Amino acid sequence: MTTTGLSYVPNNPNSPWQIYLQQVDRVTPHLGHLARWVETLKRCKRVLAVDIPINRDDGTVAHFEGFRAQHNLSRGPGKGGVRFHPDVTIDEVMALSAWMTVKNAAVNLPYGGAKGGIRVDPKTLTRPELERLTRRYTSEIGLIIGPDKDIPAPDVNTNDQIMAWMMDTYSMNVGATATGVVTGKPIALGGSLGRREATGRGVYIAARETAYAMGLDIKGARVVVQGFGNVGGIAARLFKAAGAIVVGIQDVSGAVVNEAGINVDAALEFVAQGNKLTEYIGVTPITEDEFWALKSDIFIPAALENQLTATRAKSISTRLVVEGANGPTTPQADDILHDRGITVVPDVIANAGGVTVSYFEWVQDFSSFFWTEAEINDRLERIMVEALKAVVHTADKHKVSLRTAAFIIACTRVLAARELRGLYP
Numbered sequence: 001m002t003t004t005g006l007s008y009v010p011n012n013p014n015s016p017w018q019i020y021l022q023q024v025d026r027v028t029p030h031l032g033h034l035a036r037w038v039e040t041l042k043r044c045k046r047v048l049a050v051d052i053p054i055n056r057d058d059g060t061v062a063h064f065e066g067f068r069a070q071h072n073l074s075r076g077p078g079k080g081g082v083r084f085h086p087d088v089t090i091d092e093v094m095a096l097s098a099w100m101t102v103k104n105a106a107v108n109l110p111y112g113g114a115k116g117g118i119r120v121d122p123k124t125l126t127r128p129e130l131e132r133l134t135r136r137y138t139s140e141i142g143l144i145i146g147p148d149k150d151i152p153a154p155d156v157n158t159n160d161q162i163m164a165w166m167m168d169t170y171s172m173n174v175g176a177t178a179t180g181v182v183t184g185k186p187i188a189l190g191g192s193l194g195r196r197e198a199t200g201r202g203v204y205i206a207a208r209e210t211a212y213a214m215g216l217d218i219k220g221a222r223v224v225v226q227g228f229g230n231v232g233g234i235a236a237r238l239f240k241a242a243g244a245i246v247v248g249i250q251d252v253s254g255a256v257v258n259e260a261g262i263n264v265d266a267a268l269e270f271v272a273q274g275n276k277l278t279e280y281i282g283v284t285p286i287t288e289d290e291f292w293a294l295k296s297d298i299f300i301p302a303a304l305e306n307q308l309t310a311t312r313a314k315s316i317s318t319r320l321v322v323e324g325a326n327g328p329t330t331p332q333a334d335d336i337l338h339d340r341g342i343t344v345v346p347d348v349i350a351n352a353g354g355v356t357v358s359y360f361e362w363v364q365d366f367s368s369f370f371w372t373e374a375e376i377n378d379r380l381e382r383i384m385v386e387a388l389k390a391v392v393h394t395a396d397k398h399k400v401s402l403r404t405a406a407f408i409i410a411c412t413r414v415l416a417a418r419e420l421r422g423l424y425p
Contacts, residue, residue: 078114081155200234202353
């Protein structure tokens, strides 16, 4: 197994980058003659670390560390989100950029993979400080981003306002309004209808199609969701609307349960008002161990990476795991779930709805012609369903998991492009 030839990432087998490398090793035997290019997938094309000094409101100067990684650009410009989180590391950003390469290729979008982040707790900043942080970061990475080079988007703790500041900063620096430099923007600045709900909607579509193939009826199905933000919250709402029973939810405040079903819409409104989910009337707070032991038909990990560990995989009680987050399941947990007969729809397919609608937004910005929300949702559904069918077919053909099947499709596309382009000089 390849560990790393890179001196600036850890050798910890459970680090995000090492987990990604293990996934590449698993797919390599299925790549045929393209395997000669596989080392391309095990390195980032470009990784930028930047210092971000800002003036605090109290007159002091604070420094933050930011990153932007471009994993592979063989199929098109880089595409991937920007997260603001105190645990952001270069290792994590590299892995996330690599998973974006796989995700974009798996759903056949004309993008490479990229990712960015700042190591910061945004809750400790005022709005003016957050704006200054965002604008300085954008200026620092401005030499490698652009509408035809690398297009950031929202991720953990970032939103349409952050994207508006990024777009404006880049535009001021290049001397022209460049709406296509980011996606996930406000509608008034060239954003796309349906973008905010796209990732959660894609998770729901992936779960619905897989459940149907398994003979599992969504109506009446017990659903547990980890993460109640823009991904888990939207997915939970769509499951509830389809007649599923959302019995358990976990967010940053803790976990809750209601065996009769949680009123998702009311809970979302309650949390949006600044309240804690654990204080919502009609649910019972439970421990983290109790949450992971809840009986369900469908489990949605939609928080951060490495949440579904080997220990949790041994005790989780579900039929179907649909990954709303990036990298939530460790390779060891993957094997345990497979041995237990639990189907896993991998992140690179399940949460591809966001980048798919980001692609729609990018296309609309270039043409200055915008689609209706119904058109957006129809196009998203068609792409997601076709991609999932291809993954299922590949899994059946090679007798592998859905994750390895998605990697086979994606890595084949990326390496075929690499081979056709050749090496320069």
